Amino acid sequence: MMEKLVIEAGRSEAHYWRDLWRFRELFGFLAWRDILVRYKQTAIGVAWAVIRPLLTILIGAGIFGGLAQLPSDGVPYAVLVCAGTLPWYFFSSALSESANSLVGNANLISKIYFPRMILPASAVVVAFVDFAISLVILGGLMLWYGVMPSWRLLTLPLFILLGFVAAMGPGLLFTALNVKYRDFRYIIPFVVQFGLFISPVFYSTTAIQERFGDTGRVIVALNPMVGIIDGFRWAICGTTDIHWPSFALSTGLSVLLLVLGVWYFRRTEKTFADVI
Amino acid sequence: MAEPIIRVENLGKCYRIRHETRERYTALRDVIARKAKGIFNRASSNRHPESGEEDFWALKDVSFEIKQGEVVGIIGRNGAGKSTLLKILSRITEPTKGRITLNGRVASLLEVGTGFHPELTGRENIFLNGAILGMTKAEIRSKFDEIVAFAEVEKFLDTPVKRYSSGMYVRLAFAVAAHLEPEILVIDEVLAVGDAEFQKKCLGKMGEVARGGRTVLFVSHQMAAVQNLCQTGVRLVNGMLQEVGPVGPVIKNYLTQTHQIAQSSFANRRDRQGTGKIRFEEVLLRDAAGCSVAAFDCGAAAVMALRVTNHSGGPLRFVRVAVGVDNDLGQRITVWSTHLAEKDLPEVNASVHEVKVLVPRMTLAPGRYGYTLFCSVNGETADWIKNAGSFDVEPGDFFGSGQLPEAGQGWFLMEHQFDLSRGGAASSGAALN
Numbered sequence: 001m002m003e004k005l006v007i008e009a010g011r012s013e014a015h016y017w018r019d020l021w022r023f024r025e026l027f028g029f030l031a032w033r034d035i036l037v038r039y040k041q042t043a044i045g046v047a048w049a050v051i052r053p054l055l056t057i058l059i060g061a062g063i064f065g066g067l068a069q070l071p072s073d074g075v076p077y078a079v080l081v082c083a084g085t086l087p088w089y090f091f092s093s094a095l096s097e098s099a100n101s102l103v104g105n106a107n108l109i110s111k112i113y114f115p116r117m118i119l120p121a122s123a124v125v126v127a128f129v130d131f132a133i134s135l136v137i138l139g140g141l142m143l144w145y146g147v148m149p150s151w152r153l154l155t156l157p158l159f160i161l162l163g164f165v166a167a168m169g170p171g172l173l174f175t176a177l178n179v180k181y182r183d184f185r186y187i188i189p190f191v192v193q194f195g196l197f198i199s200p201v202f203y204s205t206t207a208i209q210e211r212f213g214d215t216g217r218v219i220v221a222l223n224p225m226v227g228i229i230d231g232f233r234w235a236i237c238g239t240t241d242i243h244w245p246s247f248a249l250s251t252g253l254s255v256l257l258l259v260l261g262v263w264y265f266r267r268t269e270k271t272f273a274d275v276i
Numbered sequence: 277m278a279e280p281i282i283r284v285e286n287l288g289k290c291y292r293i294r295h296e297t298r299e300r301y302t303a304l305r306d307v308i309a310r311k312a313k314g315i316f317n318r319a320s321s322n323r324h325p326e327s328g329e330e331d332f333w334a335l336k337d338v339s340f341e342i343k344q345g346e347v348v349g350i351i352g353r354n355g356a357g358k359s360t361l362l363k364i365l366s367r368i369t370e371p372t373k374g375r376i377t378l379n380g381r382v383a384s385l386l387e388v389g390t391g392f393h394p395e396l397t398g399r400e401n402i403f404l405n406g407a408i409l410g411m412t413k414a415e416i417r418s419k420f421d422e423i424v425a426f427a428e429v430e431k432f433l434d435t436p437v438k439r440y441s442s443g444m445y446v447r448l449a450f451a452v453a454a455h456l457e458p459e460i461l462v463i464d465e466v467l468a469v470g471d472a473e474f475q476k477k478c479l480g481k482m483g484e485v486a487r488g489g490r491t492v493l494f495v496s497h498q499m500a501a502v503q504n505l506c507q508t509g510v511r512l513v514n515g516m517l518q519e520v521g522p523v524g525p526v527i528k529n530y531l532t533q534t535h536q537i538a539q540s541s542f543a544n545r546r547d548r549q550g551t552g553k554i555r556f557e558e559v560l561l562r563d564a565a566g567c568s569v570a571a572f573d574c575g576a577a578a579v580m581a582l583r584v585t586n587h588s589g590g591p592l593r594f595v596r597v598a599v600g601v602d603n604d605l606g607q608r609i610t611v612w613s614t615h616l617a618e619k620d621l622p623e624v625n626a627s628v629h630e631v632k633v634l635v636p637r638m639t640l641a642p643g644r645y646g647y648t649l650f651c652s653v654n655g656e657t658a659d660w661i662k663n664a665g666s667f668d669v670e671p672g673d674f675f676g677s678g679q680l681p682e683a684g685q686g687w688f689l690m691e692h693q694f695d696l697s698r699g700g701a702a703s704s705g706a707a708l709n
Binding site: 004005006007009020025026029032033036037041107108110111113183198208209234265270273274 | 362369376
């Protein structure tokens with residue numbers, strides 16, 4: 001049976017999601033390619049996925065827990081930092097790689113048709129694989145300090161999913177903007193660097209609440225990462241409580257950014273091949 | 277089959293060209309600056325805010341239909357809209373106007389080796405490239421051995437392709453593409469790669485694909501390949517459809533059209549030097565029989581006719597004419613000159629003349645050559661046009677052996693023979709002395 005296809009100005013909109021499903025195999029192949037290539041010609045290979053966050057955790061725990069003596073919600077400070085660092089690494093590498101995915105694959109875009117959303121999405125998947133590997137650190141630290149996991153750990157995938165949403169939204173937005181305005185090549189590393197300090201990676205949000213009260217905690221939650229990191233700590237440490245107003249705000253923002261990202265990406269997508 | 281497999285209706289593609297900026301991407305700074313300027317200017321003037329932009333129609337009102345199993349050659353000069361048409365057909369870019377209805381799966385091959393990753397091995401790249409070209413995993417697996425055999429890279433399957441020779445790389449890339457089995461195959465000028473042997477193999481494979489009942493759209497500048505492969509020709513001129521029909525006449529019309537351009541006129545050239553007593557007017561290419569041609573054939577007689585006018589008002593003597601021939605790198609390959617070949621031209625009286633350069637046998641290798649025209653009267657430069665124009669030399673049977681010379685194998689051809697004799701090392705040395 002022959003499939004019929006009509007090419008017309010504005011027509012691709014209609015079959016967009018069906019097309020995305022049809023190209024799922026290509027999506028898999030691109031993710032597979034990026035995973036294969038990621039640690040090619042490195043001496044210690046995939047160990048990098050563990051070493052980088054591990055060093056960050058040790059330094060963060062040393063400075064903020066050891067020197068600054070910040071409160072740790074009743075768990076070892078290293079575990080607290082770990083529950084913040086791992087999702088942060090996932091978010092930041094997913095964001096920066098998906099933001100560069102279109103420009104980095106310009107040759108594909110100008111020569112082959114496929115729903116362009118595959119590229120940033122597969123970049124996020126690659127970051128997720130690194131994240132999954134780095135969970136080893138979390139397991140190790142929990143064993144070392146004897147932190148007992150509770151039933152809450154089962155909710156962790158939910159917060160990981162939220163991490164996908166949070167990374168995908170700005171990722172789509174930035175990558176589409178990057179096609180037209182290469183300025184974002186310089187903006188993104190800055191956002192990532194800045195984000196590490198405004199997100200509660202090395203400190204807990206309860207510490208902020210103690211200092212600045214409820215309002216302070218809600219203002220901090222204007223950052224989508226706050227909800228995710230709080231969620232991680234709630235699921236892992238079992239001591240931090242979720243502060244619902246701030247959690248709802250930051251989750252709502254993630255979703256809003258995703259909607260905005262998809263909208264802008266779809267709107268500019270058809271001109272990518274002409275502009276890139 | 278009643279319904280055509282491809283129906284193109286009133287297709288148009290408009291690009292916006294910027295005159296002020298040369299970069300393809302905009303910097304955010306410029307946009308902000310322009311917007312800010314716009315706010316201030318709005319009150320004072322109501323000019324078009326982006327007056328530096330102009331619409332350019334790369335394709336305009338193109339309509340045609342193609343039946344299933346047809347092999348169609350799309351021909352036209354550079355910039356005629358061929359690539360734009362292919363890009364729209366393969367959905368890389370959207371049309372601005374009109375529509376295309378396709379009754380089948382399209383695979384497009386606009387470049388050999390799209391998506392090859394240098395770090396991955398040959399085996400991995402076959403899968404990756406196959407997926408990018410639209411094959412399913414199962415399809416690739418079932419054709420894997422065939423692809424490897426076609427590319428002749430069995431030994432290097434597990435070597436990263438960055439260590440491949442360029443020949444191996446291209447062979448592997450084409451092998452994957454050649455095993456695509458869509459209902460509609462769209463191919464841009466991709467056969468101009470690899471060595472001659474492999475090109476022949478590719479053309480053979482393409483012919484096979486075409487005979488298998490699939491519809492093929494093929495763009496090439498090699499008219500010989502178009503003639504051999506296609507039944508139907510689609511000719512584009514300046515983004516508009518000129519004609520659709522049997523390939524023979526379409527190619528013929530195309531060649532006449534390019535010929536009109538090859539017959540270059542110099543009336544508007546300002547970059548000429550000399551006193552102007554004699555001016556070159558135009559150049560025409562002819563074959564031995566005196567018929568106008570678009571290009572010379574290797575090994576055949578070639579005539580370059582230079583039309584000159586005497587502007588001095590009286591007869592001129594001691595007129596010398598020279599044509600310098602450059603290769604595509606701008607290096608002087610040879611010169612045709614009255615001074616070298618014979619004496620000066622006989623007296624040139626006050627009118628239009630045709631000076632013919634007669635080359636009994638074209639020994640330049642296939643390729644494009646530029647030429648410089650020079651004319652002096654009594655040792656004084658009368659007209660000198662550097663890079664006046666160019667001509668093409670097409671592969672021809674130079675040696676009478678049925679073999680065509682390859683492009684890229686040197687600049688000229690030379691008659692030669694081979695001789696095999698027993699224990700000839702010493703005697704051949706003596707013969708050369």
